[in-house]
Amino acid sequence: MRRVFADSFYFYAWINEDDESHELALEYSKESNLSWVTTEWVLCEVADGMARPPFRDRFVTFIGGLRGNPFCTIVPSSHDLFDEGLRLYSERSDKTWSLTDCISFVVMNRMGIAEALTGDRHFEQAGFKALLLSPEEMG
Secondary structure (H helix, E strand, C coil), rough: CCEEEECCHHHHHHHCCCCCCCHHHHHHHCCCCCCEEEEHHHHHHHHHHHCCHHHHHHHHHHHHHHCCCCCEEECCHHHHHHHHHHHHHHHHHCCCCCHHHHHHHHHHHHHHHCEEEEECCHHHCCCCCCCCCHHHHHH
């Protein structure tokens, strides 16, 4: 089983039919050889972005499905993980990486994950493969 990190970019694209990456996100969601890892911080970002009705109900349904998915690991928030992410955040003042991104990078490094379901170039800057970047964006 291939383990990948699932970023908020992926979840937004998967949920939102109008997102330009929606079809690609759907393709990855149907791959039977993938297991996803994400964090409570990523899911908090997604919930924040979907706070307006009717999206709020869609998120509640979505998170229930993720929690029941045996191929999805949700890494819980912890003081230690927050501090490691904050350390990376403060060390990389040359980047515009969000704290959530930095926490994601820490989790990916800890778990030996090299690929992320995202179109966020920050993952590429951090040395990971962003699977939802178009060929033009990868250049």
